[in-house]
Amino acid sequence: MTDSHRPPDVDRVAASRRAVAARRARAALKKDIAMRVVSPQDVLARSADSADAAASTLRVTEFLTALPAIGAGKRDRVLDELRISPVKRLGGLGARQRAALAEWLDSRFPPVRPRSGRSRLLVLAGPTAVGKGTVAAHIAAHHPEILLSVSATTRAPRPGEIDGTHYFFVDDDEFDRMIDAGELLEYATVHNRHRYGTPRRPIEQALASGRTVLLEIDLQGARQVRAADPSATLVFLLPPSWDELVHRLVGRGTEDEEERARRLRTAKGELAAQSEFDHRVVNDTVAEAARKVVDLSEAPARYPSRP
């Protein structure tokens, strides 16, 4: 190339910076797919828009191997079956290939199907450090008509936590007594450490008087509530990205290294359970996430709540 045809240095520097940024964005997207922070169906839909560079420039081969439990052999068989060339990028798929891939994804990763009926018993769950507590507290502060359930726990209070407001702090004997007396709607050992449970009475009273009740509990608890009251609405709170979730966990600084590693393992398992939920809400900003959760409770229930 002669000097007159070579792009100026500044352009080349800018272009290589853009290429690095694009690679990073694709790597972050693959992590989000692997950790199930985004659904593969969402990524495929976004890739049709060339403005979403990370999704549209992602190679179909990389997309498939980012999916849980898809290795190179399975990937090649799927591409063959769907008649998609391995050199394709998601944004470059033809309409028929796109539809075939979407159908395969739906069969392999069934999408969350929002329930049309709404309930007055709302359960907010999601991975550790996603900000469930902050969203729940925001709802409690701005919506006095909604009862935020106060759980019982065997863990010690943190500085600033008030007995009866943040939790009912009880010892193991009292927790056992509550279980035996049938006073808990659900209970679980969280992070393999302390026990947490939802007192049944205040919830039943609030529901009977027509109030909406919000439970901010872990995944095991959410499953128990679903079994006890199938009309409950289960909402899964998602982080904007896996990196953001790790950042929130580390940034909180209240846990040591071992505890953080344990919570990240738990978070990964919890993200994998989101398809059991009725709705997913991304916690981008607290106020917006809180509004979306409240919106899910504002129509009358399709099924009558238990008295």
Ligand code: 5GP
């Ligand atoms: P923390 O100790 O940080 O306040 O809460 C730890 C975890 O316990 C959070 O994920 C929270 O959702 C969960 N949790 C709080 N209360 C309950 C409860 O009553 N039942 C269940 N199953 N989990 C709870």
